[in-house]
Amino acid sequence: MCGVRKQIHLPVRVDNILVSSCLIGKKCSYDGNHRRNRWVLEFISGIKVIDVCPEMLGGLTSPRFRSEIKDGDGKAVLAGDAIVINERGEDVTSFFITGANEVLRIVKENGINCAILKARSPSCGKDKIYDGTFSGGLKKGDGVTAALLRLNGVTIYDEEEVEKFLRRKEVKDAQFQRLSENGAGNRED
Ligand code: SF4
16 A cells, blocks of 8 residues: 555546445455445446456355465466465465456456455455465555456556545545635625
8 A cells, every 4th residue: 555645646537447346335245245435436426337356256155265365466376376275274266366367358348447446355455465364464465356457457546545535635625615715705806
């Protein structure tokens, strides 16, 4: 995730955007629940979105056992240098790769070049993901789907970046509103 001062620039206008299904309220998370995010819903309001859950597209169910990438990141998984295990120690790599490829197919078919994906997930996470110890620790790297999309030129944001972007926009809009009101009050014509 970016440093606190980093400015996030989301596209002003997007026609077609990919979103993690759990962020818009679909119950596809490992615990059978969703991760609905009000900032993401606000950002995509009025935009055509295609939502995907790579892990379910790969053949897993919800609920399912939690999974994390062991000894590497999504890029290493795609290269065959790391695996994804679930909390029972089972190798579930093939589900993650199948899901990522399916998402890439959808992206290409729909001409998508921008995605908002769930932070820290072994599939959807960008920049930082759970570290493979199931202890809540994080490590650098993308999830498997995020890595594949990035390799194919898709720009990715997570919900935390969307929130920062919209909060900053709210402040700017409020400042603009105040300036407009003051300006209107001072006018003599
Ligand atoms: S983070 Fe990605 S893989 Fe996990 S539930 Fe959400 S959409 Fe599915």
